[in-house]
Amino acid sequence: MSSTPAPQPVRRGTVVLVVLLAAQFMFALDFSIVTVALPAIGADLGMGPGELTWIVTLFALSAAGLMLLMGRVGDYYGRKKLFLGGMALLTLGSLVGGLAQSAEVVYVARVMQGVATAITTPSALALLTTSFPEGPARNRALGLNGALLSLGFAIGSVLGGVLTELFGWRFTFFINVPVGLAVLAVAPFVIRNSSEPTRQRLDVPGALTLSGTLLSLVLGLTWAGEHGWTDPTTLGLLAGAALLAAAFWVVETRSPHPLAAVAILRRRSVALGNLAGLATFSMESGKVFLLTIYLQQVLGASALQTGVAFTVLGAGAFTGGMVAPRVLNRVGARSTLVVGLTTQALAAVALLALGQGFVAGYALILVATAIGGFGHVLVIVSYTVAVTSGLPDEEQGLATGLTAMTQQVAFTLGTPVLAAVAIAAGVSATASAQENLAGVQTGLGVSAVVLLVVSGLVAVFYRTPRPVGPTGADAAVPAVVGQQEQEPVR
Known part of the structure; x- marks a missing residue:
């Protein structure tokens, strides 16, 4: 039988x-x-x-x-x-x-x-x-x-x-x-x-200082986008965020049950993985904002034409998500992060060629955002792998909480920062098409530089941790997505 x-x-x-x-x-x-x-x-x-x-x-x-x-x-x-x-x-x-x-x-x-x-x-x-x-x-x-x-x-x-x-x-x-x-x-x-709840006492001081840090940071960035980076309220909120972040670090080093174990935060894979995530999400969201200005205030595109222009970004991103696992399995998280960040940066560089011609500008956006979206998702997948690899199941909530928090902070950070750069370079509601174009190009240039710098840091300093193998029933479930092999350790 x-x-x-x-x-x-x-x-x-x-x-x-x-x-x-x-x-x-x-x-x-x-x-x-x-x-x-x-x-x-x-x-x-x-x-x-x-x-x-x-x-x-x-x-x-x-x-x-x-x-x-x-x-x-x-x-x-x-x-x-x-x-x-x-x-x-x-x-x-x-x-x-x-x-x-x-x-x-x-x-x-x-x-x-x-x-x-x-x-x-x-x-x-x-x-x-x-x-x-x-x-x-x-x-x-x-x-x-x-x-x-x-x-x-x-x-x-x-x-x-x-x-x-x-x-x-x-x-x-x-x-x-x-x-x-x-x-x-x-x-x-x-x-x-996925693991037995431990019912440990929550680190309340750590939770308060961390939430205060993030709330102050996000509010400060939002206020800066509306009132400028030198506004006293902006400076006070950002300074408060820095002080609360220092207090959080001190609390975590002394807590018997820390909210975020300092040892985990010191891991290169966690620190550099989250830095890559911060860069890719913030620069991509900021780039979308800049291209919206370009499409509507330089080319005179409608809201529908603007929305359609970004659909190819989604197509490129979806393709990146399909390809990313194969790239990861072949070269590991570090190389995939570097390739993704560099691809995203080169797409931003290509967009510096934008001009005032509708057809040429629109076509360039379709091609460059598709390529940039592909690189963007290579980073998303590989930074999630980087941050969650080598950790036991009971620490996965902390690791994934970090990745999700990085994503939310990045979305709030990217647009105000690149908007401030573009406004300083000439973008405004009353500016000419040429002035708006110059401001958009400056913002795109800054985006490319940030992505290339982070790519270099990952290439030089990142180390892939040794993965934790499957245990118990968990080992039986993943048959739906592929054969189980270990990522190369670098």
């Missing part, structure tokens, strides 16, 4: 992968879909430009300020429970936002969505990384994750415009409700906790 392996683990593993990736895609979509609808929200609810910026800022503040704390809570008290709670909060917040009749209710909804992002993102990513052992299986899963994240951002900008145009801005909130309910209906039956 033959013993044929039952296909159940493969089917269950596929469902787990689909559920977790659907949740990640949902959060990526949510980040950009509402942004496109801001003018319509303002017109309907009587909100001015300054009030509208808080719809984005409150989301970023809530998400970035709580991300690492929630990752650690998942380690201690159970990631599955936290994941489900966050999905429920996101669904409820989306419903509240869609039904809002005032600016205050929209603000509450965005805070709910930001907190839900902080709760769910690190837990979902930790559940994903701990479901697959280090090597090709995990790399394939993270490649799909990175591809869908970038595709979600790209689709969100187009879908937001379509939904707003056809059905009204409220559907940019409502679209999350059926997806969230579907995930909540399936997830409890297919997701298992």
Whole structure:
């Protein structure tokens, strides 16, 4: 009597992968879909430009300020429970936002969505990384994750415009409700906790100082974008962030149960991996902002033409997510980070050739953003692998919390920094097309330099940690994504 392996683990593993990736895609979509609808929200609810910026800022503040704390809570008290709670909060917040009749209710909804992002993102990513052992299986899963994240951002900008145009801005909130309910209906039956909750006492002083650091930093960057980098409030908030960061480091070195173990933060793979993530996310989001200015204020493109121009970025990013696991398996995380960052930088350099001709400029954006998006996702996948490799399962929530926090801070950092550079170089609402073009080119040049510098730092100083092998039941699940081999140690 033959013993044929039952296909159940493969089917269950596929469902787990689909559920977790659907949740990640949902959060990526949510980040950009509402942004496109801001003018319509303002017109309907009587909100001015300054009030509208808080719809984005409150989301970023809530998400970035709580991300690492929630990752650690998942380690201690159970990631599955936290994941489900966050999905429920996101669904409820989306419903509240869609039904809002005032600016205050929209603000509450965005805070709910930001907190839900902080709760769910690190837990979902930790559940994903701990479901697959280090090597090709995990790399394939993270490649799909990175591809869908970038595709979600790209689709969100187009879908937001379509939904707003056809059905009204409220559907940019409502679209999350059926997806969230579907995930909540399936997830409890297919997701298992990836490690036993330890029920350790939370590091409250560390949580307060870290959240204060991030909140002060994000608020300071947002304030700088509105009022300038020399404004006293900007300087006070950024100085406060620096002081709170120093206090956090001191607290963590003395805490018996630190929120972020200093030994982990000192690992080159964690530090340089997060630096690469910070660079790729911040420069990509800033580049999209600069190209939006170029398309609309230099070429005179419509909002729809602008949205379409960025769809190829999503296509390039999706391709990068499909290719990244193979590159990782062949050359390792360090080389993949260097290739991705350099590719993204070269795409920014190519965009320096932008001129005032519509056809030539539009065509160059289509090609360069596709190439840049490809490199961008190579970095996303490899930096997630870098930060989570060589760590036991009980530390994955901390590691994925760091990656998610880096992502949120980078999104808030990139646009104000590159916008400030572009404004200093001539960009303004009343500037001529040539002046706006010069400012955009300056910002793109700075973006390229930052990416190349970080690429050089990774090439020189990064060391790949030895991976932790699969144990127990976890070793049986990843058959859905590929054969299990170890990443080369460098």
